[in-house]
Amino acid sequence: MDHSPIEDLQRVLVSEKQILKRITELGKEIDAFYHGEEVAVIAIINGAIVFVADLIRQIRLPVKLDCIRVSSYRDSTSPQGRPDIIDRIRLDLKGVHVLLIDDILDTGNTLSEVVKILKTLQPASLRTCVLLDKSTQRTVDFEADFVGFNIPDEFVVGYGLDFAERYRHLPCIGVLRPELQNPPEWS
Numbered sequence: 001m002d003h004s005p006i007e008d009l010q011r012v013l014v015s016e017k018q019i020l021k022r023i024t025e026l027g028k029e030i031d032a033f034y035h036g037e038e039v040a041v042i043a044i045i046n047g048a049i050v051f052v053a054d055l056i057r058q059i060r061l062p063v064k065l066d067c068i069r070v071s072s073y074r075d076s077t078s079p080q081g082r083p084d085i086i087d088r089i090r091l092d093l094k095g096v097h098v099l100l101i102d103d104i105l106d107t108g109n110t111l112s113e114v115v116k117i118l119k120t121l122q123p124a125s126l127r128t129c130v131l132l133d134k135s136t137q138r139t140v141d142f143e144a145d146f147v148g149f150n151i152p153d154e155f156v157v158g159y160g161l162d163f164a165e166r167y168r169h170l171p172c173i174g175v176l177r178p179e180l181q182n183p184p185e186w187s
Contacts (some may be wrong), residue, residue: 005167009149009158014149016171019131019159020054022148026129027058029101029146033127038062040096040123043087044070044114049147050160050168051131051148055101066091068117070110094123099129099146103160106134106140115142116131132173149173155181 010128016048030039038061043052045067066089102111111128118126136153144159151173157163158170163181 005170005172006172008177008180009170010166010177011174012172012174013151013156014132014159014173016159019148019171019173020123023051023054024058026055026146026148027060030055030129031060032148033059035098036061036096038064040064040066040091040093040098042098042100042114042118043067044093044100044110046100046165047160047162048101048131051103052101055129063089064091068116082115088117093118093123095122095124096131098123098126100126101129103130104132104134104156105130105142105144105147106136106138108138108140110143111144112140132160132161 002057005106039059041052041059042061043049043065046069046182056065068089077131087121091168100111100118102114104126105111111130115126115178127145130144131148133147134156135145135150135151141161154175155163157167157176157177158173160168162168163171
């Protein structure tokens with residue numbers, strides 16, 4: 001019998017049904033905030049790719065999309081110092097309303113660094129949206145404008161979030177079993 005990655009979860013924190021319901025609500029909140037204005041959505045990938053794909057389909061505003069690639073975790077269960085910007089966006093953001101989307105806000109390092117970069121591009125406005133806000137010690141003073149779920153300080157995977165590039169495809173968000181966080185020797 002094949003091993004299912006869902007079996008690697010200690011427990012599910014947010015079900016697929018809860019995620020889809022909250023994404024619908026977030027789409028409405030974003031629509032109401034921007035009052036019909038066009039928005040440039042900037043996704044921090046790979047982690048936010050699943051969330052962004054579902055969320056932009058719930059936004060009824062005109063949307064442009066671009067991605068920025070950032071490395072923070074480097075196969076660890078906690079962020080490893082200052083994030084590295086691996087790939088930059090291509091959209092011209094001058095005078096444009098920008099919504100920066102990431103999968104999780106924990107230390108605040110990644111989002112605060114990307115916000116600094118985006119501000120230099122002179123957007124009309126810049127807001128942030130995260131699927132998960134982890135109740136952890138922030139290393140920088142940062143709060144997201146739109147939040148899907150507040151979660152405890154535990155290592156989570158699924159729905160785009162990974163450990164060593166695994167588990168992104170899970171439809172829910174769950175706590176990875178502790179013995180698999182060390183990192184395991186996968187074959």
